[in-house]
Amino acid sequence: GAVVSQHPSRVICKSGTSVKIECRSLDFQATTMFWYRQFPKQSLMLMATSNEGSKATYEQGVEKDKFLINHASLTLSTLTVTSAHPEDSSFYICSARGGIAGGRRDTQYFGPGTRLTVL
């Protein structure tokens, strides 16, 4: 139990375009999901906390107008990188805390990640 999926796994886009990344909790409901970003050889950096039915909470230094987060249901959160630039190229990873139907309630489970390359 407690499986988190992401789609797409890899995306290449042109500078100035927008890219949407989906994060789903497959076998449990997640009222809270988290988005991280990871650059090569570095650790994961928290970008934002996504709450179902409400606005996301962004970490300091993360532009909320550039990284749009929507958490419309208990199993889906989306991250849209708007007007992407080469410096946005990174590995984006979502996470969900184990909820009612599966996993441990006190544990975060991570998706497989999405590799974004902006040309």
Place this chain on the structure above:
Amino acid sequence: LAKTTQPISMDSYEGQEVNITCSHNNIATNDYITWYQQFPSQGPRFIIQGYKTKVTNEVASLFIPADRKSSTLSLPRVSLSDTAVYYCLVGDSGNTPLVFGKGTRLSVIA
């Protein structure tokens, strides 16, 4: 800021037991200790979690002393496929997200 401190890297030969120690001097009463494993270009994978004393599962053991200011992940008889970055994190069961430190890069050598 990350709440934990770990060695940056460790090397081990195949078949040996590996112990990775993590310091978390400011751990709160409600915090759990969780360890994750990450391979390149993959999301972190849950390994083990504990609150106090010892926890064991099919892949690892976690030792937590009474003061809970540190913890040790023990990997028995490592293989080449255990080469990865291991992260120790502390956090409570609420909606507070986990904040990652630098992790420990384990290299297993044949």
